Amino acid sequence: MRRNMYAWINGPGQVFKDPLPGSTNYMSAYDKTGNLIRKRDRAETPEQDIDKAPEEGGSEKAGAWGVEGAAADEEGAGEAVEDALEKEMRRQAGEEKRNRAEGKDDKLPPENLEDLRPFPLNKMFRSQPVLSEELREAIWARVVKDGVSVPVVSVEFGVSNERVGAVVRLKQMEKEWIGEGKTLARPYSKAVLAMLPKTPYDPKNNRRPVVHESINDLIVHPATRQQIWEPVSESRRFTRVDAGRAFDASLLPADDRIPHPELVLVERESLAGLSKDERTQLAAKRMMDEQAKREKVERRKAEEAKRMQVVPGRRWDFVFQDVSVESVGRDGRGAGGVGWRYGFPHEDRKKGQVKIPTRVEG
Amino acid sequence: MVLRIRLARFGKRHAPFYNLVVAHARTARNSKPLEVLGTYNSVPQPPRPGDTQGRPFKEIKLDSARARYWIGVGAQPSDTAWRLLSMVGILEPKYRVGQIKQQVVKADSAARSATKSTILPKDEL
Structure with a gap:
């Protein structure tokens, strides 16, 4: 032995x-x-x-x-x-x-x-490639520097939405650390990356980026894991929307749950026989709409910021927000008014009040 | 009767929260006021996530136009209310005048060197 x-x-x-x-x-x-x-x-x-x-x-x-x-x-x-x-x-x-x-x-x-194939007897198992360092940098630059939205970057690089988000967050953190002068475990990451298959990124040749993974997979919703026998009358048109509802009253149809519904739309348009110009026009219009929506949100945020006034103190800042006393309504009893309300008992002992935080900011 | 701008304590035990109110001076602290001008959360909130250089902050909501009006018609702010109102330049600062002036100078120079988002009531001081 x-x-x-x-x-x-x-x-x-x-x-x-x-x-x-x-x-x-x-x-x-x-x-x-x-x-x-x-x-x-x-x-x-x-x-x-x-x-x-x-x-x-x-x-x-x-x-x-x-x-x-x-x-x-x-x-x-x-x-x-x-x-x-x-x-x-x-x-x-x-x-x-x-x-x-x-x-x-x-x-x-x-x-x-x-x-x-790390396991010789398991022919179906393949090591999956990871994102190369250059590709991660390119994704970060596209999202943060160029300000392109995550779904668009995901389509461009063939990397899933979640992975794009993770890359941007981690890259940002890495850059912050470099800014703070922290030492990074570079030798470690180099050694690990040298042992893994990587999705390359080569911007010099005018090639499309190598597709890293399938980006438009429908995530299996827990509600759809069961088989359902749903009797439907013959005269009824049973669509995907109805199928979603059959599983769960609040479940969206598969078309809305996939990560990139816009890709399906593009494909539909090309199947419908629209010419290239028409399709480009439609895509441009969609983009414009998206842009307008984003600008609206930004404007609202800027307006909100204008109503804020920050007075620096020694240990904390005092943030003054301008409000209107009119918001309480004519009779002075409106729920939208500023401050605690008079003459209404507090509801925190009432049945069904959720007191633990249900979401985390940021 | 004298009108006062003062704080009315609400919130729970160990979790104070104040309404900034205009009320007759001799009414009870938490009785129904003439008007609620705003709120003051005296518990410092942690800096917002993602704000790397963020500092803790205290939230104050205030209808400054209305506050000016009430002071104009003779309402007398309490000490605490005076302190808060002087921060946004509605009143002359009564407490820590030197310190606040220093802060103004500092903030001014900071604003000149880099356009920062901190605003100070420099015109009133």
């Missing part, structure tokens, strides 16, 4: 002592004698297999991508999202092949999907 162990350590296991930089280093990437399979394969079959799929991910729609283009890709080609990584790999492989043809042979071939 022990002899076997040492045999392995001094034989095939030796490669793990100095792990390959920039690789997952899973055991399934090596054969029994400790050779890197992808290196061996390349040496054996020099110029055939990878060429069959010549960089389809790369050259399609170079440059001209936007919400609409992304939408078409997202919805139309269903498996496109899952295969995006594969495509990117193939593209890299193609590039690498070209390099090799030009005589730069020293580099290792990029990892293929077999190398991303």
Whole structure:
């Protein structure tokens, strides 16, 4: 037993002592004698297999991508999202092949999907890529510096809404820490990231960003986990809205619960046979509406801020908010009036009063 | 009868909350006033989330136009009410005059160096 162990350590296991930089280093990437399979394969079959799929991910729609283009890709080609990584790999492989043809042979071939299986017997399990540092930075810049809304950025980069939000929050925190002069665990993050497959970001080539994940998945609502036998008369039109209601009275239809309903709308328009100009017009109109709504909210906030007056004190500030005594109404008994009301008992001992906080600000 | 601008204590035990009221001087503290000018929460609130340089603050709601009117017709503020009203420049500050003047100077210079959102009643002082 022990002899076997040492045999392995001094034989095939030796490669793990100095792990390959920039690789997952899973055991399934090596054969029994400790050779890197992808290196061996390349040496054996020099110029055939990878060429069959010549960089389809790369050259399609170079440059001209936007919400609409992304939408078409997202919805139309269903498996496109899952295969995006594969495509990117193939593209890299193609590039690498070209390099090799030009005589730069020293580099290792990029990892293929077999190398991303940590458990050799579980063929279906693949290591999922994480966002690369450049991609995270780009997402943060797009949201914070350019002021683009989270759903739009999510569509642009092919990263889910939640992940975009998390990236922005964490990046912001990181930058605050750097500003405060805190030390970051850079070596640690570098080491971990070097071991994981990453979604690359390459803004220089005019390629669309590699799609990181499927962004428009419908989240399974707990209310829809049960099967329901819902008798419906034949004459009735039973739509998705009705289906939502059948599960729960307050459940929205699936069309409204998905993260990007606008992508479905775009797809619907293209299916309806609208021309490109018309669709662009509609999208522009939607954008304008959104913008107007946002401006309205901002104006209201600015107005509110104008009514505030901050007087700095030694330990705390005094914030004066301008109100109107008229808000109490003519008879002086209105509920909207300023201050505690006179002649009304306080309701905190009444049945059904919720006293614990139900939401956290910020 | 003398009119007073004063605080009426509401809220619960250990959780004071005040109405800033105009009332006849000889009526009970929490009796129905002539008018409720505003509120004063004397418990400092923690800075708002996301406000990195935020300081704790005390919330005051005030109808300043109405307060000016009542003072104009002879209502007499209590000491505390005087302190609050002098902060927004409705009255001359009576307490810690030097300190408040210093604060004004400081705030003025701060506003000149960088347009900060702190406003002080400089015209009245």
